[in-house]
Each structure stands twice: as structure tokens, then as C-alpha cells.
Amino acid sequence: MHDPSSKPTPRRGKVSDPATEIDANSYSAFVVELKRRISEARHRASLAVNHELILLYWGIGRDILARQQREGWGAKVIDRLADDLRRIFPEMTGLSARNLKYMRAFAAAWTDAEFVQRVVAQLPWGHNVSLLDTVKATEKRAWYAEQAIEHGWSRAVLVHQIEGDLFARQGSALTNFSRTLPAGQSELAQQLLKDPYTFDFLALGPDMLERDLERGLIDHLRSLILELGKGFAFVGSQYHLEVGGQDYYVDLLFYHLRLRCFVVIELKIEEFKPEFAGKMNFYLSAIDDQLKHKDDQPTIGIILCKGRNEIIVEYALRDSSKPMGVAQYRLSPALPAQYQTTLPTVEELAREFPLISVVKLRIEIERALRDTMSEHGLLPAKPIGIDNMLRALHERSLAPAGTERFLESLRVMNEAAHGLDVDPESSRRAAEIGAAFLAELTRPL
Structure with a gap:
């Protein structure tokens, strides 16, 4: 029987074991998503700060120019202005006379406010100073600014690419891409190839063999990938292929993340010969058959030679159905023997560039x-x-x-x-x- 003196137990929601209350996979996915959003927000905040700072510098430089032109102020006004601004804003480190002169040069170099907003303001001030110091032509400077943003170049890499005259070398290789690849793919692939490639991180003597060139590039793989450009992922050297029961070896095999295709690089220490194209055509067919995923684009071949005759290259590539290009490379002079010991070893590079x-x-x-x-x-x-x-x-x-x-x-x-x-x-x-x-x-x- 029911005991009227007993107090009813308050009804509560279902109580469960806290350890099993939350689905582990769902919670983990939630944490990962929050980490991503927080990281992206912090990154956007840092970009916004840089964006506003660059626009401020551009505005200051533009106003200095306008005042000098309208009121006839001489160059000495900048020293006076720097002293006054540093007294008013002692916590700011970018208001020196030298930096104010860069601001004026910055505004004079970039007169298009829309381009400053869209491109230049995305670069750190140090990048912009390097562009002012090293590139005088507006079109060329704008190209390097856009490339630095697209590829995420550090200031040191930006200067390296400028010194290597990447602007003139980009897209200059002789190829058959326009005929063998779809329009969008062919244009992107063409722009990714250079001529000549600069392997100035190598120091090989005149008696080098092809295996010496290949070994040198592998030993300096990080530098090689920087020279090849963004998106090249290393797959292997002397990559083994078996065709018809026989063994073949590709010098260098990469996969390009943007083109979504394998890229074969064959190295030659001599002038281009027509038979090089035939061998490359064979390799491309084998890789398309054995390695290419159904979602991958056709494999591309790059033949790197010591030199080339444009007419011979044009004839050799004219009737090929496989996409390939021919480019030259240049090396730095060989180092004296006493300096060879200072070069990093394969083991050191393997540790440094995992x-x-x-x-x-x-x-x-x-x-x-x-x-x-x-x-x-x-x-x-x-x-x-x-x-x-x-x-x-x-x-x-x-x-x-x-x-x-x-x-x-x-x-x-x-x-x-x-x-x-x-x-x-x-x-x-x-x-x-x-x-x-x-x-x-x-x-x-």
C-alpha cells in the first residue's frame, strides 16, 4: 500500500553517466571546428591591423607629397615632421624621417587607391619597402606584389625572386600546352614554367655528369622546389617504372597540387635533341597508365637542358600528343675545392627539410x-x-x-x-x- 506519510520524490530529467553523455566524435569535430574558426579570426585580425597600417602610411605619404607640391615645402620638412610626430606618439616606431621618406616614395609609386586597397595593403611594410628599393617599373612591381600575396613569400624570398628576375623568366619555356591541354589548364601550366631555371644554389664543375646534376638538385631539394614554384610536391628521384617487363627510371617526379597532375622532369647536360621528346613522350604515357588517378589531369613533362635551338624544339614538339615543355637552366660557377666541405650533406638536409x-x-x-x-x-x-x-x-x-x-x-x-x-x-x-x-x-x- 501507498504510505501517505512518504514524500514524493521530485521528478527530474533523465540522469546519465557524464562520461557517455556527450558523443566523443561529435564533440571532437566541434572542438576542431572551433579551433579553425578562432585561428582564422586571429589571422584576419592581424591582417586587418597590417591593412590599416599600410593605408595609414600611404595616406601620410600622399599628404606629404601634396603639401610639398602645393605649398612648396622642401625636403627638410620631413625631418621636422618626424621629430614632431615622435614627440606626439612616442610609442610608435615607424615615424622616423627615413620611414616618412619611404611613405612619400610609397605614395608616389602607387597612385591607384583601389590597387593599394586590394593588393599592396595586404603586404607587410617590409615587403613594400623592398619593392620600392629593387623594382622601379610599375607593371613589374605590381606583378611581384601580386605574386608575393599569392605564394605567401617571405621578404627574403621576395628579394630572391626579384634578384633572379622571375618576372622575365616566368612563362617563357617552349611548350605544346596550348594544343595538348584544355585552355584553362594550358594557360596555368604555361605560366608555371620558367626559362631559364636558375640553379644558383649548385656549384658544379664543367665535367659534371647528369647524375651529378640530379644529385645536386636532390641534395638541395628545398631550393629546387622554391625555384620550381608553388604547388610542386616531390614524389621521388630515379622513379622506377616497369614497362613490357623492362625497367625505366624517371629523373625527377613531382605532383602539382594546383594543376592536379604528375610532372616529370628530365635533366640533360647538353643541348636539346629531338630524341629527348620521344623519350619524354614514352614516360608520360607510362605514368598516365600506371600512376594517374582517374580524377588527375594529364601528366606534364619538362625537359631541362643546358641549351636549346627554338626551331628544333618547335619541330620536336609539333606532333606530340603529350603535354611537354623545354627549358634551359643555369648554374653558379663551381666552388673552389677548399669551400666544398662547407656545403650541407644529404643527411643534414634530410634533417632540415623533412x-x-x-x-x-x-x-x-x-x-x-x-x-x-x-x-x-x-x-x-x-x-x-x-x-x-x-x-x-x-x-x-x-x-x-x-x-x-x-x-x-x-x-x-x-x-x-x-x-x-x-x-x-x-x-x-x-x-x-x-x-x-x-x-x-x-x-x-
Whole structure:
């Protein structure tokens, strides 16, 4: 019987074990998303501060110019102005007379306010000063400014590209891309090729062999990728192909992240010969057949020669159905023997530049994810990034268990793929996590 003296127990919501109350995968995905949004917001904030500072400097320079022209002020007014401004704003470090002169030169160099807003204000002040100091032609300076933004060049890399006259070399290789690639692909591929390539980080004597050139480029792989340009990810050297029961070896094999295709580079220490094109055509066919993914674009070949005759190149490429180009390279003079010992060893470079293996691993993971998406009928018509593929798999409970841990290392992989500096320990850890995730992703069910 019911005891009337007993007090009813208050009704409460369902109580569950806190450890099982929150879905672990859902929570982890939420944390990863918040980390991404917070990082992006912080990055936007830093960009906004830089943007406003550059616009301020441009405005100050423009006003100084206007006053000097309208009121006839001489150059000495800048020294006086610097003293007054530093007294009013003692905490600001950019108001020296030297910097005010740069502001005036900055405003004189960039008269288009829209271009300043859209492009120049995205660059740090140090980049803009280097452009003022080293590039006088407006068109050329604007090109370097846009390239620095697109490729994320540091100030040192920007100066290096200017000194190497990248503006004149970009898009100058002789190719058959316009005939063998779709319009958009051919234009992008053409612009990515240079002529000549500058391998001034090598010091090889006149008696060098092709294997010496190849070994030198591999030993200086970071410098090679910087010279090749953004998007080149190293796959291997002397890459083995088996065709018809016989062995063949490609000098250098890359994958281009923007073109979405393999790139074969063959090295020659002599003038271009027509038979080089025939051999390259053979390699491109083999790689398209053995390595190319169904979503990849046709493989591109680059023949790097000591020299070339334009007419011979034109004849050699005219009837080829495979996309290839021919470019020259130049080397620095050989170092004296006593300085050879100061060059870094392969082991030292391997320790210093572990990001190459990270980039290669990222490509393999992205390809494996595309395969997984395709197997489950989830692959969209347009390519999507790794983040979106993992999100789509997670929504259908198809994401591997190691997804959360992998996403933490994906940032490092993305930075490496875009040529940014990554510390060795972060690269090593990203490679370790990525390799485990790839093994999990490709493990048979």
C-alpha cells in the first residue's frame, strides 16, 4: 500500500553517466571546428591591423607629397615632421624621417587607391619597402606584389625572386600546352614554367655528369622546389617504372597540387635533341597508365637542358600528343675545392627539410580519401578539400577512428604543401600521425 506519510520524490530529467553523455566524435569535430574558426579570426585580425597600417602610411605619404607640391615645402620638412610626430606618439616606431621618406616614395609609386586597397595593403611594410628599393617599373612591381600575396613569400624570398628576375623568366619555356591541354589548364601550366631555371644554389664543375646534376638538385631539394614554384610536391628521384617487363627510371617526379597532375622532369647536360621528346613522350604515357588517378589531369613533362635551338624544339614538339615543355637552366660557377666541405650533406638536409615527405604523404591521404568517397558514392562533381571530405565521411559515420588526431596534424601538412617553413619536430610528428591515418584509411574492411 501507498504510505501517505512518504514524500514524493521530485521528478527530474533523465540522469546519465557524464562520461557517455556527450558523443566523443561529435564533440571532437566541434572542438576542431572551433579551433579553425578562432585561428582564422586571429589571422584576419592581424591582417586587418597590417591593412590599416599600410593605408595609414600611404595616406601620410600622399599628404606629404601634396603639401610639398602645393605649398612648396622642401625636403627638410620631413625631418621636422618626424621629430614632431615622435614627440606626439612616442610609442610608435615607424615615424622616423627615413620611414616618412619611404611613405612619400610609397605614395608616389602607387597612385591607384583601389590597387593599394586590394593588393599592396595586404603586404607587410617590409615587403613594400623592398619593392620600392629593387623594382622601379610599375607593371613589374605590381606583378611581384601580386605574386608575393599569392605564394605567401617571405621578404627574403621576395628579394630572391626579384634578384633572379622571375618576372622575365616566368612563362617563357617552349611548350605544346596550348594544343595538348584544355585552355584553362594550358594557360596555368604555361605560366608555371620558367626559362631559364636558375640553379644558383649548385656549384658544379664543367665535367659534371647528369647524375651529378640530379644529385645536386636532390641534395638541395628545398631550393629546387622554391625555384620550381608553388604547388610542386616531390614524389621521388630515379622513379622506377616497369614497362613490357623492362625497367625505366624517371629523373625527377613531382605532383602539382594546383594543376592536379604528375610532372616529370628530365635533366640533360647538353643541348636539346629531338630524341629527348620521344623519350619524354614514352614516360608520360607510362605514368598516365600506371600512376594517374582517374580524377588527375594529364601528366606534364619538362625537359631541362643546358641549351636549346627554338626551331628544333618547335619541330620536336609539333606532333606530340603529350603535354611537354623545354627549358634551359643555369648554374653558379663551381666552388673552389677548399669551400666544398662547407656545403650541407644529404643527411643534414634530410634533417632540415623533412617537410618534403609530409607533402608527399598529404597527397597520398587525399587520394585515399577520394577513393573512399568514390566507393560510397559521396564524391561530388567538383573537387573538395581534405577537411570537407572528412566532414562528409563523419556525417555518415564512415570517418576512421584516427580522424581527430589526424586533423590536428593537417595544418602542418597544409603549411608544408604551400612552401611555408615548418619546424622539424612538427614535420616528424605530422608524418607519423599521417602515416598511421593512411594505414587506417587503406586497411581492408
